[in-house]
Each structure stands twice: as structure tokens, then as C-alpha cells.
Amino acid sequence: MYGNTFTDAEMDKQLKQNAEAESPELLAHFEHRIAAGEKIEPSDWMPADYRKQLIRMIEQHAHSELIGALPEGTWITRAPGFRRKMALLAKVQDEIGHAQLLYNAAETLGKPREAMLNDLISGKSKYSNVFNYPAKTWADIAVIGFLVDGAAIVNQLINSKGSYGPYGRALKRICYEESFHLKQGHDNFVTLATGTSAQRLMLQDALNRWWRPLLHFFGPPDRDSVHSGKLTTWKVKLASNDDMRNKFLDQYVPKIWELDLTLPDPELHKNEDTGIWHFSDPDWDEFYKVIKGDGPCNAERLNVRKWVALNSEWVRTALAKPLHNQIIWA
Amino acid sequence: MNPKEAIQNLISRMADNAFILGHRNAEWTGIGPTLEEDIAFSSMAQDKIGHAFQLYTLMHKYMGGLSPDDMGFNRTEKEFLCCQFVELYTNDYAYALIRHYLYDHAEAIRYQLLRSSSFRPLADLAKKIAGEIKYHTMHADLWMKKLTLGGNEESKARMQTALNEAWPYALGLFEITEAEESIMQAKVFTGEEDLKSQWMAHILPAVERFGLRIPAYAEPVFGGAKGFHSHWLSPLLEEMTEVFRTDVSTEW
Amino acid sequence: MKSLDPRIDKLLQDMPPHPSAYLEGQCWEAYEVFQQPNTGESYSHVGSIHAPDPEFALLFAKEQYGRRSHTANMWVVKSSAIVAFSPDETDIFDTTPEKVYREPSEYNKVRDKIIQWQEKKQNK
Numbered sequence A: 001m002y003g004n005t006f007t008d009a010e011m012d013k014q015l016k017q018n019a020e021a022e023s024p025e026l027l028a029h030f031e032h033r034i035a036a037g038e039k040i041e042p043s044d045w046m047p048a049d050y051r052k053q054l055i056r057m058i059e060q061h062a063h064s065e066l067i068g069a070l071p072e073g074t075w076i077t078r079a080p081g082f083r084r085k086m087a088l089l090a091k092v093q094d095e096i097g098h099a100q101l102l103y104n105a106a107e108t109l110g111k112p113r114e115a116m117l118n119d120l121i122s123g124k125s126k127y128s129n130v131f132n133y134p135a136k137t138w139a140d141i142a143v144i145g146f147l148v149d150g151a152a153i154v155n156q157l158i159n160s161k162g163s164y165g166p167y168g169r170a171l172k173r174i175c176y177e178e179s180f181h182l183k184q185g186h187d188n189f190v191t192l193a194t195g196t197s198a199q200r201l202m203l204q205d206a207l208n209r210w211w212r213p214l215l216h217f218f219g220p221p222d223r224d225s226v227h228s229g230k231l232t233t234w235k236v237k238l239a240s241n242d243d244m245r246n247k248f249l250d251q252y253v254p255k256i257w258e259l260d261l262t263l264p265d266p267e268l269h270k271n272e273d274t275g276i277w278h279f280s281d282p283d284w285d286e287f288y289k290v291i292k293g294d295g296p297c298n299a300e301r302l303n304v305r306k307w308v309a310l311n312s313e314w315v316r317t318a319l320a321k322p323l324h325n326q327i328i329w330a
Numbered sequence B: 001m002n003p004k005e006a007i008q009n010l011i012s013r014m015a016d017n018a019f020i021l022g023h024r025n026a027e028w029t030g031i032g033p034t035l036e037e038d039i040a041f042s043s044m045a046q047d048k049i050g051h052a053f054q055l056y057t058l059m060h061k062y063m064g065g066l067s068p069d070d071m072g073f074n075r076t077e078k079e080f081l082c083c084q085f086v087e088l089y090t091n092d093y094a095y096a097l098i099r100h101y102l103y104d105h106a107e108a109i110r111y112q113l114l115r116s117s118s119f120r121p122l123a124d125l126a127k128k129i130a131g132e133i134k135y136h137t138m139h140a141d142l143w144m145k146k147l148t149l150g151g152n153e154e155s156k157a158r159m160q161t162a163l164n165e166a167w168p169y170a171l172g173l174f175e176i177t178e179a180e181e182s183i184m185q186a187k188v189f190t191g192e193e194d195l196k197s198q199w200m201a202h203i204l205p206a207v208e209r210f211g212l213r214i215p216a217y218a219e220p221v222f223g224g225a226k227g228f229h230s231h232w233l234s235p236l237l238e239e240m241t242e243v244f245r246t247d248v249s250t251e252w
Numbered sequence C: 001m002k003s004l005d006p007r008i009d010k011l012l013q014d015m016p017p018h019p020s021a022y023l024e025g026q027c028w029e030a031y032e033v034f035q036q037p038n039t040g041e042s043y044s045h046v047g048s049i050h051a052p053d054p055e056f057a058l059l060f061a062k063e064q065y066g067r068r069s070h071t072a073n074m075w076v077v078k079s080s081a082i083v084a085f086s087p088d089e090t091d092i093f094d095t096t097p098e099k100v101y102r103e104p105s106e107y108n109k110v111r112d113k114i115i116q117w118q119e120k121k122q123n124k
Helices: A008-021 A024-035 A048-073 A082-107 A113-121 A138-159 A165-193 A197-216 A229-233 A241-257 A284-291 A298-311 A313-319 B003-026 B035-063 B068-073 B093-114 B120-128 B130-148 B153-174 B180-185 B192-209 B233-240 C006-012 C054-066 C087-093 C110-122
Strands: A269-271 A276-278 C029-036 C044-051 C073-078
Touching (some): A048 A113, A048 A138, A048 A165, A048 A298, A082 B068, A082 C044, A113 A298, A138 A165, A138 A197, A138 A241, A165 A197, A165 C044, A241 A269, A298 A313, A313 B130, A313 B153, B003 B035, B003 B068, B003 B093, B003 B180, B003 B233, B035 B068, B035 B120, B035 B130, B035 C044, B093 B120, B093 B130, B093 B153, B093 B192, C029 C054
Antiparallel strands (some): A269 A276, C029 C044, C029 C073
């Protein structure tokens, strides 16, 4: 349908043409279906903007899983002992598996996998900032496995209730696998926290370094975010950044403190009356800097994906056939 | 060599091979040629590491000696008995696939023969993991077929080049050690020569059907089964044990 | 800058300045995957796979969709082979739940009829 010349500009042009043909009746019926809890499937009528926003959202999620395999991949060859080695391998494999599910879900909306991968390596499409940070020690794997995955699960559970059928189905599968990630992540985390003083120190150091990126994970505070009421009506955005961040803190800070580990924020505390966690400003300038490409690992992450594209070209080309009409049902 | 030592020698060689090759194949996790193949190749790498773990566990249970973690992560280079074939580092997928093909067929035949081993735990393990190994050879066979009989000139050429490089090392899979006589006498295993001839009987016609050529003369790369390794193993072990060695007595 | 991942430096040192991109068709074609959890059960749709042909599709499906739950067997079908109703036709299913004359639950009054008939007989 779109081929490798697919660009956002072309998509916008096509969508604008379609939008002019969008009748208010169709839109009303669409919104009524969503309000009634119905799911939208690939061949259903949908507003051009719904399609565009979902492609962007699912694609970014797919890229995040793909790139997310890299910081943890840092320690694949060095995992200590059989149990950790196999668990880490299975976990990173799952990330690739999740990427696969999500690229397929996004593709149902009309953007081919080739186009998405190209937009990733050109730097055009974004992915979750948190994966632009380095996994400096083995303990980083415990922090990522427990807390980054924990944050992702908060996100995924909420989004799995969204209106788009294929995305919801992919998320359901992902959430099921994530429960393994969380448990083994917590197991690793607790093993280090309750282990030797060297292990504990390594974990505390990792925790100190990942805390800010974790707070950034859910995006800028609501007061700074540009909100689209449409995305809420259409059940594309199902919770505010602040709500999800608060949920995360509520679930995980107690689990960190129960091990007598500290977090690098003296202000961090929960208001028991409101249920809201308060924390110091986690430096949103850094967040924007990293998202624009100036983070510690951005260049490396994209270079690895470029290398994969290059190294695998002969394989993919040798087996590729001329393309005809493609439909995916996901 | 007494039967117990002989069995330990056999199992160590098998486990070390599976472990090191599993480690090598696991290096592709996250950077495989396509998403689906990345997932498949990673599963097989996990299987191999799992087989190594099961073999070390079996050995530890029935013969004492080191725990599986200590076998895998706390021995010196010389103590490893893996063949040199599995040690080689590669970021060439053609080589990874050729090694996968040649090694996994040898492993499949070995486990097939071990089903009638006089050492019951080994025979039981061979039966248990037969299905897993079947997927490995199924996967290797399909890729070989599609990249040679299917594919294009480039894929055929790359596979041939990889085969040329791999062949001498593949022959090194069947190294005879001082344990061989005891192993065969105790009917634990029918021996490396038997394995090699069955492997050849399968591989030679298959490779020919794929339109590839076996190198005319190749000196088998031996030494691994006796603790003499390529320059690849030492850095591999150093890297693999980096975290474990910071404290070998704690739980990780 | 040296990577913290020992694999990565070895990879990137050889990379030529080649503008790598995925060309159309290089990610192959889509296949739908159906899984039978246990023998005797129905096959369910579990997702899709990108593969060059059906044999690869089956091989990939085994690991992507079969590496956790128990699987007895799998089917793969080219996505383009699936035939479905279009969205504006799906209202043909609307009244199905109302057709209770086809449901066992509609025939629950049999015992009452028997009792009524017996009572009438007794009162004669």
C-alpha cells in the first residue's frame, strides 16, 4: 500500500483528502461505538486522525521493545550462573517477540514493517527515552528487570483497555509475558539487595542512576503536556501521565524501601490523604535533551539497528518475493 | 580409564560443547536478521544452554564433582573439553547457520545413539530432549535448503564460503580421547567413529543436494576435547564469567 | 565511544558508511497463525508472522506463539487468503442473539406442563 516511500507528509496529505470526505455522521457513529465499549478492527471506518495517532503510538511502542533489548543485551554474555543466563536470554527474546507483535499490530493500519524500521534507523520515529541510558553494571539488569518493566506494565495494562482491537490483543499477550519479567526482575533485585555488601552497593548505585529516567518514563507532567481530548474520547490515551506515574510510585517505592534501599530524592513521600506521591523536579530539560537525540546511548542504539539492517540484507533479499496486496489481521 | 571417569569425560565434552555453542548462538539475541528468526535462534540457544545445565546436573548427581554453576562458570580454559568449532566468534549469519547445520546434525545423531546407552540417566535424557533437538535440525535444514536451492547467487556463494571455513572445524567434532575405549567397552556410547560415519552418511549427500561442495582435503581441527583450545575460548570465558567471578560463593 | 556491551564494538568496527534501509518486500509476507493447545481442542487465531514462505512461517510460528503455553499443533495461512465480511456487512449478525426459538433455554416450561396435566387428571 505505502511502500518504502511512505512518509508522514504523504500520509498527512492522503489523510487530509480523506478527512474532507469524513461525514459528521460517520464520526458520530464511530464515537458511539467506542463509548459503548466496542473495539475498532482494521477494516472498520475510522477518522484519519485516529489512524495516524494509533500508528504513531503503536510504532513507538514497537521501537521501544526493539531498542529495549539492547541495554539488557549488554549483559547477555556475562550473566552470572545458569539460572540468570537463561532467564535474561528469555527476557530479551520476549522483547523482540513483543516488538514483533506490535509491528504487526501497527501494520494493520497501513504502514509496512519496512517503513517503520526505516523511520527508526533514520531517527525519524521515537522510542521510549529510558532505553537511551547505559546498563553500566549487572545490577542495572536487576533495576531494569524490576522497575523499568514495572513501569512498562503500568502503561501496558492501562493501554490494553484501548479501543483498537489488534493493539489490545497484542497488549494482552504482552502483559501475560511481562508477569514473568516482573517476577524474575524482582527476584534478581531482592537477591542483590539481600546479598553481599558488594552486591547491595552495586544495586544501590544502579538505583541511583536509573531513578530519574524512571520518573521521566511516563512523560512530562500533565500541566506541561499538550492534551488532546479527542484521544481520550477515542480511548487511545486512557490515563494521564501523572496518574500512571503515581500508580507506579505507589506500587514500587514501598517495595524498594522495604529492602532498606534509598532513592536519590529526599522529597519523595506519599500524601496519605490524597494518595498522591510528591517528588522533586526530575529535570525535564534532560528529558527533552535525550528525546531529541542527545542522550548517552542514542547514537549507539541506532547504530546497532543500522548494523542489523546492513548485516541481514543479503538474507532478507535472497528470500524476498515480489510484493502483492498485503493484508494483516493481527 | 575407569568407567566412571570415562562417562564423566563423555558428558563433559557434550555439556561443554552445548554450553559454549549455546553462548555463541545467544550472542545473536536482539540483533538477529529478522525479528522472527531472532526469536527462533534465541530459543535454540537457550535450549543448548539448558542441555548443558541438564548434563552438568546429571554428572553432579551421579558422579559428584562440581555444581553446574561451577562447571559452567568456575573452571579454567584447560578444563573445558569443548571442540574448537563451537568457540569461534562470528557476526556472519551464513557461518552461524552452517555451524548450526553441521553441529546440530552431529548432536542429533549422538543423542539418537545414546538412547540405548548403558548409562541409564543419559539414555533417559536423550529420549527427553529428542523433540527439542528435532526442531534444531528442522530449522537448520530449512535455512540450508532455502538459501542454496532457493535464494540467489549471493546467498549460495556465502553459504559455500562459510562451509569451506567450517568444514575442518566440523571434522574436529569427532575427536577420540583416552576415554574412548572405556566408553565403548562399557557400552555407554558407540563411539566418535561411529558417530562420524553416520554423520557423513547424512551430510555428504545432503550438501551435494544443496549444490554445495565439500572442501577436497581438510585437516580436522582437533585438540579441544583434550583441553587445547583456539584463541577464541579464553576471551569468551573471561567475558562469560566476569560477573560470576567477582564472588563465586554468593548467590546471584 | 566504547560500548558497554562486549558484543557491540566487535559489530560496529566493521560497519561501512552505507546508508542502510529496508526495501519494499524485504520484510517478507504476512501469515496468520492458529494454535491448537491440546489434541481434540479447536484451533484459535493467535497472531501473525512475517515469512518468505509457508514452511518458514510454520517454523517461526512455533517459537513466537508456541514457546510458552502447551501446543499440540499449529496452522499457518497467508493473510491474503483470509476472507471476511466487510464492516458494513456485519449487521447481518445483529439479530442472532434474539432467536431464542433455537435455544434450549426457551424450552424450560416442560415440567410445569406435566404438573398441570397431572393436577387436572387428579381433579377429574
